[in-house]
Amino acid sequence: MDLPKNHFKAALKSGKHQLGFWNSIGGNTVPEILAACGYDWVMVDTEHSPVEVVDILPALQAIAGYPDVSAVVRPAINDPVLIKRILDMGAQTLLIPYVQSAEEAKAAVSAMRYPPAGIRGVAGVTRASRFGKATDYVKRASEELCLLVQVETKTALDRLEEIASVDGVDGVFIGPADLSASLGYPGEPNHPDVIRQIEGAYKRLADIGVPSGVLTLNEDFARRSMELGTAFTAIGVDLAVVVDGVTALRDRFS
Incomplete structure (x- = not known):
């Protein structure tokens, strides 16, 4: 049996833009709904949500029912133990928050790779390896794994090129809120x-050939970002949509 294909990574390499949505509500129903709505990727967030590591697996299984939709997972922190567990569950694309330096980016790369290239612990029967059925999974896993790092401070922005140029970093996500x-x-x-700095970051990344991404609830800025060449753009958050929709419905009866 072959390795599961990472369509998100393939699209990054081909230059195809991918439209995404943020999942911060735990369980399997909401990520499945988001996948059914036709987005290219759904972000399962465990940093700014009550979603725990054990909740990631059912979310991945729900999204997997929609083969044209890629699951991306954001761990709570750049931690090799968390990364190892999430990868073993079958996540293929990770967004690592709060990367401040090339050294921290290299640590994330190492956590994604098996020895001798990295420090990821080896387990034989995991969902990632199709429960041991994927041919040469340990030798070939990195072919289908994708690492996105999050630049979200002035310090990181000042070091953007050195972070983005680390071997094994597949894309850089700019975090507008932080x-x-x-x-x-x-x-x-x-x-x-802030907008000027973000737009400048898109250009700086394009100049060195590294894909850029962003999450913004500002529709005008989302379109502007796509025009400027973002490779992966998230345009909504499930909780925000619920709050806005419920509030709007209530207001119509006021």
Whole structure:
């Protein structure tokens, strides 16, 4: 049996834009609904949500029912134990938060790879290896794994090229919310100075041939980001959609 194909990674390599949505509500129903809605990728978030590691597996299984939709998982922290567990569950694309330096990016790469190239622990019967049925999984796993690192502070932005150039980093995600706070505009991700820095980051990444991505609830900025060449753009968060929809319905009866 061959390795499961990572369509997200393949699209990054081909230059095809991918539209995504953020999943922060635990369980398998919401990620399945999001996958059914036709997005290219669904982000299962465990950093800014009550979703725990054990909740990732049913989410991955739910999304897997839609072969044209890729699951991306964000661990709570750049930690080799968390990364190992999430990879063993069959996640193929990870978004690592709060990467501040090339050294931290290299640590994430090492956690994604088996020895001798890295430090990922080897387990024989896991969902990732199709329960031991995937041919040469340990030797070939890195072929279908994709690492995205999150740049979300001024410090990281100043080191953007060195972080993005680390061998094994497949793409860089710019985090507007944390970046706005780091730049001195807390709670203002749409501040002109923040937008200027993000747009500059897109160009800097394009100049060195590294795909860029972003999450923004500002539809105008999402379209602008895509025009500027983001490779993976998330345009919504499940909780935000619920809050907005329920509030709007209530307001129509006020």
